[in-house]
Amino acid sequence: MGLGLHDEKGITLRGLEEARSSEAIFAEFYTSRLVGARLSAIEDLLGKKVRVLAREEVESGKAILEAASRSRVAFLVVGDPMAATTHVDLRLRARAAGIRTRVVAGVSILTTAAGALGLQAYKFGRTTTIPFPAPGFRPVSPLEAILANRRAGLHTLILLDLREDGTFHGPKEALRQLLDAAEAKGAPEFGPEALVAVLSRVGSPEERLVAGRVRELLHQDLGPPPHCFVALGALHFLEREALEAFAGLPQGV
Amino acid sequence: MGLGLHDEKGITLRGLEEARSSEAIFAEFYTSRLVGARLSAIEDLLGKKVRVLAREEVESGKAILEAASRSRVAFLVVGDPMAATTHVDLRLRARAAGIRTRVVAGVSILTTAAGALGLQAYKFGRTTTIPFPAPGFRPVSPLEAILANRRAGLHTLILLDLREDGTFHGPKEALRQLLDAAEAKGAPEFGPEALVAVLSRVGSPEERLVAGRVRELLHQDLGPPPHCFVALGALHFLEREALEAFAGLPQGV
Missing domain, CATH: 3.30.950.10 (Tetrapyrrole methylase, C-terminal domain)
Structure with a gap:
């Protein structure tokens, strides 16, 4: 799901709805970074804790795929999602594990x-x-x-x-x-x-x-x-x- | 201001705030069109009537520039704004008339x-x-x-x-x-x-x-x-x- 640019107000209403209705929320800020929003502002907006993953955690995909096999999970990235190869790879692995995924577009x-x-x-x-x-x-x-x-x-x-x-x-x-x-x-x-x-x-x-x-x-x-x-x-x-x-x-x- | 794709939920929180705090809202749906939202859904979301302009009204710019010379005005377009030459031209004319403008990005x-x-x-x-x-x-x-x-x-x-x-x-x-x-x-x-x-x-x-x-x-x-x-x-x-x-x-x- 794309967070858009700059701060937490770059998210779309669709993204907001999808994130709020997820049971767990992950994010990565290593392919890009929001300079106008602290993590706490995003968490306040979404009404949930956000677990920020390091590069190797996104690449291994373990935590996200495990959580997604049990419940509805959102994965936040800055800008428009799927621009990074790692995101496409993660989505392919989710599919191989029988997990349904949906891309929520963001401002790029x-x-x-x-x-x-x-x-x-x-x-x-x-x-x-x-x-x-x-x-x-x-x-x-x-x-x-x-x-x-x-x-x-x-x-x-x-x-x-x-x-x-x-x-x-x-x-x-x-x-x-x-x-x-x-x-x-x-x-x-x-x-x-x-x-x-x-x-x-x-x-x-x-x-x-x-x-x-x-x-x-x-x-x-x-x-x-x-x-x-x-x-x-x-x-x-x-x-x-x-x-x-x-x-x-x-x-x- | 960009409405994003498909329906009224494609707008960003920033776009929503800006539109709601405008005194008049215009829109055009001839460069692209939202198939998932009636105009009434957009108006309900923004809490205001939206005046939809035909191509020649956008090209002349008269109604928008007149309203914008008196008050805060939002102009909604599908997708990301400023992709159409007419939008850039309108913004340049607003500037020439001493009207401050700001682009609110959308999903493209x-x-x-x-x-x-x-x-x-x-x-x-x-x-x-x-x-x-x-x-x-x-x-x-x-x-x-x-x-x-x-x-x-x-x-x-x-x-x-x-x-x-x-x-x-x-x-x-x-x-x-x-x-x-x-x-x-x-x-x-x-x-x-x-x-x-x-x-x-x-x-x-x-x-x-x-x-x-x-x-x-x-x-x-x-x-x-x-x-x-x-x-x-x-x-x-x-x-x-x-x-x-x-x-x-x-x-x-």
Whole structure:
């Protein structure tokens, strides 16, 4: 079941009903995290204790599947459920164990980000995620997704990784990783002059949107986490106007 | 503000609060439509009358902008707001008139469809929409989106057009349009053997998912509208397993 974004008010009425009528409620906050709600606010809303599972508990699935074999169980995740492979895997194992499951949809960053910026949903190519940098680990897939989308005139939504302790990857560091990768690869299409829109706490009352050239954004206040950003493709005039109005894109860039 | 999918229970708690605290509520149901809720159910939930606008009233924006210049106004749309250009345009005009606006995100078909099928969100290329057929009007862009995505191994979410009177375009007719377009273009990558997953009332309690070859789906019961479908790209083994489990994809195809 999806909790939506930001705080406990992102849940749908359907989700609320389903959770309240469950006998046990589990949650995971390692694939994403609600920054606007303490666990106690969620528990107050649902009228029940919520058991938060660590990554290995979700992956093993033991506690949830055991509880679900006896009674009605809800499993809460941030955003829209089933985006993570682990969730699909868990649902498949429930089915193999003869447990009926139902997905309760939630608000997702994938569409909220486009809408907040006034970008057209059908002009997005594949989404990508930038992981934390690590010695000897320099994935090129995020840059490749951006380049392939750009060649087709499309935007790329870029998500940022999250550590299991709840630390969010920062947008400036991620932009620098992309610049380094583009330089190493010899791909001038993504350089300091590239147009990007950075979103902070999208969908929340504190939402902040900043659009401009990469080199400018590296020196601007991009708001508090969580962030995501969009590497912009070809802009329709209405998209440009929306970016100027709602994300401060400088005119004429 | 997004109403989510299917019925009045798809709204988020944030949306509910915002609508209830508005002095006037407008809605449009021509870009999409809730099949599981009468207008009276929405009005009961919100505790207020809702004024439903026709396409030209949304495009002119007159009634909404006038009301919004005097008081707090909510504008309800199905799914996630700002997916339609008209909504972005309306928001820009509100801003030009000095009216503060806020987007309240909703559940979107774009991510719900992927999650319901167990398909990985980052394996989708651009989304496309198939319009009703009309004499002399044979858009090739839906087929081109599918072909470009397939070449990159990606899935394509395909939405179906809606007439302003509320009639939904049917998935079988849309599949036939695609087959005709592929034959006319000489594109054997999308033919009767192509793998497709059709979704009926996704995100609702009546959700129905059917996956298989196009030629087989043309003779199967695909459930009641609204529909959308996914032209499948390269399948990860977990995606295949999920399609077999939840959408009846025959084994070994």
